[in-house]
Each structure stands twice: as structure tokens, then as C-alpha cells.
Amino acid sequence: TAVSVPPVVGARLEVPLVDGTRVRYANLDHAASAPALEAVRDAVDELLPWYASVHRGAGFASQVCTRVHEQARAVLRRFVGARPTDAVVFTRNTTDSLNLLARAVPRGTAVVLFDTEHHAALLPWRGPAVRRLRTPAGSGDAVLALDRALAEAPVGPRLVVLTAASNVTGEVWPVAELAAVARRHGARIALDAAQLAPHRRVDIGALDVDWVALSGHKLYAPYGAGALVGRGDWLRAAEPYLVGGGATAAVSERGEQVSVSWVPGAERHEAGSPNVVGVHALATACEVLGRQFDGVVEHERALLRQLRAGLAAVPGLRELALFGADHDRVGVVSFTVDGLDSGLVAAVLSAEHGIGVRDGLFCAHVATARLLGRAGSHERRAVRVSVGLGTTAEHVDRLVGALRSLVADGPAAEYALVDGRWAP
Numbered sequence: 349t350a351v352s353v354p355p356v357v358g359a360r361l362e363v364p365l366v367d368g369t370r371v372r373y374a375n376l377d378h379a380a381s382a383p384a385l386e387a388v389r390d391a392v393d394e395l396l397p398w399y400a401s402v403h404r405g406a407g408f409a410s411q412v413c414t415r416v417h418e419q420a421r422a423v424l425r426r427f428v429g430a431r432p433t434d435a436v437v438f439t440r441n442t443t444d445s446l447n448l449l450a451r452a453v454p455r456g457t458a459v460v461l462f463d464t465e466h467h468a469a470l471l472p473w474r475g476p477a478v479r480r481l482r483t484p485a486g487s488g489d490a491v492l493a494l495d496r497a498l499a500e501a502p503v504g505p506r507l508v509v510l511t512a513a514s515n516v517t518g519e520v521w522p523v524a525e526l527a528a529v530a531r532r533h534g535a536r537i538a539l540d541a542a543q544l545a546p547h548r549r550v551d552i553g554a555l556d557v558d559w560v561a562l563s564g565h566k567l568y569a570p571y572g573a574g575a576l577v578g579r580g581d582w583l584r585a586a587e588p589y590l591v592g593g594g595a596t597a598a599v600s601e602r603g604e605q606v607s608v609s610w611v612p613g614a615e616r617h618e619a620g621s622p623n624v625v626g627v628h629a630l631a632t633a634c635e636v637l638g639r640q641f642d643g644v645v646e647h648e649r650a651l652l653r654q655l656r657a658g659l660a661a662v663p664g665l666r667e668l669a670l671f672g673a674d675h676d677r678v679g680v681v682s683f684t685v686d687g688l689d690s691g692l693v694a695a696v697l698s699a700e701h702g703i704g705v706r707d708g709l710f711c712a713h714v715a716t717a718r719l720l721g722r723a724g725s726h727e728r729r730a731v732r733v734s735v736g737l738g739t740t741a742e743h744v745d746r747l748v749g750a751l752r753s754l755v756a757d758g759p760a761a762e763y764a765l766v767d768g769r770w771a772p
């Protein structure tokens with residue numbers, strides 16, 4: 349595409365094919381983990397020589413690390429449009445962020461969510477007051493179902509957990525509409541932005557949600573750093589998520605016992621030495637993306653259009669959709685091909701064409717199983733293709749060509765199931 353977007357590392361990787369040749373790798377699995385931006389690699393390179401103790405060190409390099417860590421907080425705040433009173437807690441990833449929030453939710457809070465959620469958003473909430481709503485048939489249904497569930501919820505604190513964009517279909521959820529319903533019923537809203545944040549501007553204030561959770565490794569930074577950004581009151585009132593140095597304000601002996609007071613801020617949840625390099629990488633990615641979102645969106649729209657037009661011409665291919673084929677989505681498409689096991693499709697794409705996709709149920713078992721049913725597919729798993737800043741028009745062309753020839757002629761090599769996975 350003609351738009352200029354931030355470059356990523358690994359664009360020239362070559363991988364071996366089953367016929368002994370090598371080919372440029374086509375990474376069509378950005379939704380799982382995206383390649384790092386070149387700017388992120390450079391920022392990490394620059395920081396590594398200054399790698400020193402953070403928070404507790406008095407030396408110059410320690411001061412640099414501490415400053416980098418705190419500046420990253422400010423960048424994250426800007427990236428999601430945080431309100432002045434919002435807290436930023438650095439975590440390992442979205443899963444960690446949502447588990448942390450689940451620990452901080454006051455006892456007895458009514459939690460309402462759709463059963464289509466990724467397991468990271470579906471499972472951390474415990475207790476009798478958790479209500480899982482059946483996958484809606486459309487956006488309007490989702491609004492009605494949430495309204496009804498909240499009207500029936502017991503008096504007391506309420507929390508709605510929502511996905512911003514589905515990792516199975518890429519569809520963008522009507523977050524602002526659902527948040528407005530939640531507000532009418534006095535509920536708070538936690539947004540799983542793992543899939544939306546790399547592709548669209550997320551604004552806590554404009555969406556009117558309370559928390560946003562995201563992962564660096566989906567946002568063109570390496571693994572290991574994520575964030576929970578949002579309201580501080582529940583976080584400040586909760587016991588630390590991890591107990592140890594950094595969470596404690598003071599510890600003293602009291603006879604046989606130890607008396608502990610916790611750090612008053614939300615940083616009480618960041619016990620232990622922090623991932624300064626990861627957080628710096630995440631913040632750098634946020635800064636670069638934040639400056640160039642218009643180009644990112646345009647780049648992905650063009651690739652998605654090309655992808656879906658190509659897939660539509662593959663005989664027997666069924667696309668999964670929750671809200672309908674024309675609903676707004678980020679660059680993710682899941683599908684099955686009639687008569688072909690999804691695992692075999694993924695194996696052929698890799699071994700014969702150097703294309704990386706994912707197959708399975710995508711940590712959203714309920715959602716994927718139901719979507720397969722809705723699509724009238726007889727397959728039990730789906731293939732997921734996801735585009736991003738490392739994707740070129742050639743990758744998409746190669747994928748479509750590979751699927752067409754697979755449907756027409758079958759695999760070029762012989763495949764067998766080894767430990768549950770197809771291999772040539």
C-alpha cells in the first residue's frame with residue numbers, strides 16, 4: 349500500500365519450505381503477537397547500557413532508569429486519553445491486568461459480561477454475582493441484553509467487562525453504546541483493549557469506560573509488559589496483587605509479628621523489580637503508533653479489503669462473524685474451508701508457502717464454537733489470519749493463491765498428525 353507506516357523488524361526473514369527452498373516469511377498472525385517496531389528495537393538498544401536498579405538506586409544510571417519508567421507511565425496515560433485522576437499500573441500483559449482488576453473488585457460486586465470474551469476477560473471474575481450473557485446476535489441485541497441484565501442486578505457495585513475488538517473475528521464492539529447502558533445502571537466498565545489498541549485510537553474519556561487493559565506484545569513491543577489504566581479508588585483500596593518490596597511503605601517488628609503498611613497509590617500492585625526495558629519498549633510503541641494512527645488505520649483497511657475480496661473467491665470458505673459481514677473490524681478474519689481440517693490448512697500454508705497463521709479456538713472457546721455453528725461450518729476449529737504493520741499486499745496475495753490451489757488440487761506434500769498437529 350502507498351501509505352507510510354512505521355517499519356517493523358523481521359521484514360526480511362526467510363523460512364524453509366517442505367520442498368527445500370526458502371521464502372520470505374509472511375507473518376499473518378499479528379493478532380497473537382505483533383513484530384516489534386524498528387523504533388522500539390532502537391529504543392531498547394539505547395536503554396540497555398543504562399540498565400540499572402530502578403526506584404531504589406542513587407547512582408546516575410539508576411536515576412535514568414527510574415525516569416524512563418515514570419515517563420512511560422505518562423506516555424501510557426496519553427495513549428489511552430487517561431483522566432487526571434486515573435492510575436497506570438504496569439503488568440505483564442492483558443491477562444495480568446484483568447486478573448489484577450478482578451482482585452481489586454469489592455466483594456459482592458455484580459459482574460456482567462458476554463460469554464464471547466477471550467478467556468483472559470471471561471475467567472478471572474469469581475463468586476455468585478458473576479453473570480455471563482449469551483453471545484448476542486447483533487449490536488442491538490447486545491445493548492438490550494446488557495440493559496436487561498443490569499436492571500436485574502442486585503443493588504450495590506456493578507462492573508461490566510467488555511472486549512473492544514474480538515480476537516476471533518476482529519469485530520469492533522459497540523463500546524460507547526454499551527458503556528452508556530452500563531452508566532445508566534450505575535455500573536463501571538473494564539475494557540479489554542488487547543486487540544483494539546494496536547489498530548485504533550482508544551480514548552477512555554470518549555468511550556466513557558473506567559479501565560483499559562492492554563498488552564505490549566500485540567502493540568509492536570516485545571513480550572512481558574502490559575498495563576492497566578483507569579480509576580484508582582478500587583485499586584488503592586485493594587490488598588497488593590503481589591506482596592513484596594515496592595508494595596510496602598513500611599515494615600517493622602512488633603513482637604513476634606511483622607507490621608506492614610502498603611504504598612498508598614495504585615503502584616502498590618507493582619511489587620518486585622519492574623520490567624523497565626519492557627515498559628520503555630511498550631511506551632515507545634505507544635508513542636510511535638499514537639503519532640501515526642491515521643496511516644496505520646488506512647494501511648490495514650486496504651489490506652483487509654484485499655484479504656476479504658480474495659477470501660470471498662475461495663470456494664467453500666466460510667468467514668466467522670458475530671455482528672455480520674459488514675460490521676466494522678480490525679485486521680482479523682477467521683474462517684473454515686469446507687472439507688479441510690483447519691489445522692491442515694494452517695500446516696500447508698506454513699510448509700508450502702511460508703505463511704504463518706493460527707488455527708484452533710483462540711482462547712475464546714465458547715465464542716469460536718458458537719461462531720462455527722452460526723457459519724454452518726462442520727469444522728471444530730477455525731483458521732485465523734490477521735494483518736498489521738508487518739503485512740504487505742504480496743503476503744495477502746500469496747495467502748489467497750495458496751488457499752485457492754489447496755482447494756483445487758489438495759496439499760502438494762503428504763501430511764500426518766503428529767502430537768495433534770499436522771506436519772509434512
Ligand code: PMP
Binds near residue numbers: 468515540
Ligand atoms: N484479550 C484479547 C481480546 C486477546 O486477544 C488477548 C490475546 N490473545 C488477550 C486478552 C490476552 O492477552 P495476553 O495474552 O497478552 O495476556
